[in-house]
Amino acid sequence: MTRSAITAFPKKIIANGGVRMPRLLRRAGAAALAVALLSGPATPAHAAAGPDRPELRQALQEIVDSGFVGAQVRVHDERGGWAGSAGARRLGEPARPPLNGRFRVGSSTKTFVATVALQLVAEGRLGLDEPVAAHLPGFGLDRRITLRMLLQHTSGVFAFTGDFYDGTFEPGITWSGKEWVENRFTTYQPEDLVRLSLSKPLRFAPGTDWGYSNTNYVLARLLIEKVTGHSFAVELQRRIVRPLGLRGTVAPGVSPEIPGPHAHAYYRYEEAGQPRTVDVTRQNPSWISAGGDMISTTRDLHTFISALMSGRLLPAPLLAEMRAPHPVAGYGLGLFVQDGTTDSPFPLPACGATVVTHNGGVQGYATMMYSTPDGGRTLTASLTYVDDVAMTQAGPFRQAMQTLVDEAFCD
Template identity: 65%
Template structure:
């Protein structure tokens, strides 16, 4: 069963290539002691320590199951210092932001302010969108819009987008992009396919969704997020930072290795302007807040049941619903798992739950100074933790 779930995960994570390729490196450190009053779970602690050994700088993990709640961390908070990652530190959640963005749009659908199968152009008339593109297609990644972070074709062809890696990104890491600028940039490129005829993960879809929320409500995205989700659920450590580069509050540092004139360089990228990814991946949160959010969403506190069902209904090609991914893991691994993964340069996030919330897992992975292949390390982390938490299998 371990092999099967690994292969299923591998097939379903193609859309998280952003997270995979942005991670780089690690430094080994000792683990924090278990929190007082929580179950003794040495297998979980050993798993995150092994991920540090494999190439991550720091790992935070939160697990909820029939044995109770467990939190732990391993590695270093900052290179060159002895402190450990905080067990509920803040981190950049990358594409897990899309789950929040999709929820906001679907709340507007529930209120009758947006039609899920209406043309997105009706709500964004200033962009001259193809009228065949519906709101549903934006959330499901079936719009065909060019991905403003670049397109990668099966034959190996790459059509570059805005800089998001390498020295070019390093030099621009504090540059501010406006959401409308990103959408117009994508619209100036040829679409990937005709709307509704295929599936392709494109961050542009969720930038358009952000602009739709702002246009319909007349309020900034961050304000709507606070009003509709963060405040009702008590998510005090979660924020949509816009162009602000800081992570406030306790957090681990993250690093990036890149080549400059043939030489490898290492820099601290904890401070970076996330406006290049906008509402497709800019948010900051904690493992505790992510668990509260996912429990509230799946428990029906944010959306009516019919829309939640649609959110959880996967596209046959991708396993991606409306902002959520669906993995059929088999009966010995919890059956159906709902999840999203994500990353920005220097950090990655895992977010998994059974549909009833009886088993959940949230993890933050920060990069250090290792030269390990970031793609392989991220894949190893995903497979190891999912197999352990949901299948009860050590790998």
């Protein structure tokens, strides 16, 4: 994500109000200078032990200089692992972000949810192409909707974070602006988020089109919980976190805390004609639920996506299903497949290398999670910034993504 210009994306990606990465790219940035002034003097990039990668250190510093509060980046490839951080852990303070600090990963959560659901398919407890309504009675789900449609965003279900329907935007729950800041500790039940979505007409007949909707993954979470009899957090721990030794990864539920070392995120809005910047690191993430509530680290995201792509978490036939891209946006089952054959909401490596990815973000946190299809080369990163309704960091963020993707995947 590092081009200065924002390219055109499929309308259905941009339309969704809840997937923060595509929406972040809707407008070019105009307030990077203001963010830089808030951040104070730039702190030189710091690298962890490993092979010296001056090109990555320079890219990291350029990202912070473009207006981000802080950044932490990790690259693993044939030369080994490299990690670095730059900028500030908090606005106005000199300390850098921790090299492997925790952060809110946003929609990268979806890849974890899809992996757990597909493990249940491998065990014969769910059918990928069987209707899910029988497992989730009481919602009035269309009986044509299958697990595959939920995981690939082809169900047609309205997004509770707001969506386009019949050519007009219809809002959902509040997740931006002053109103969200003031009510960011509100608890939402996943069942209520689903009912809100299902109170709206389907955007299209199930299986006939593609439309990104966070509701699909809240339904997938409820399906996992119904079939296993355990919370998603418990199944995540049992199936992925403990086997892979992911020490910084949690599904927080309604807890507003980020456990362990972490950088801070911010939100800016106007009050009485004056700009006000608020630390929004602590928030109740139940507003997004399994659409994007998880917390992780760059090391854990690397370990996870590498293990997934190398076949350690799913049998080969299901991994192949996961990596089969839909023709509209290159979306497989819980991740984007960027091979140049479909439009993509994220920058492609300039050299044409094929990558799989599911980036994400929530207010003030932007996450990158990329891998080659075999898991042999990965890029994971967290950028912190001052968010706002206008998405003024969209341009710098896209430029940051492009630079890092090119450095990580183009020799």
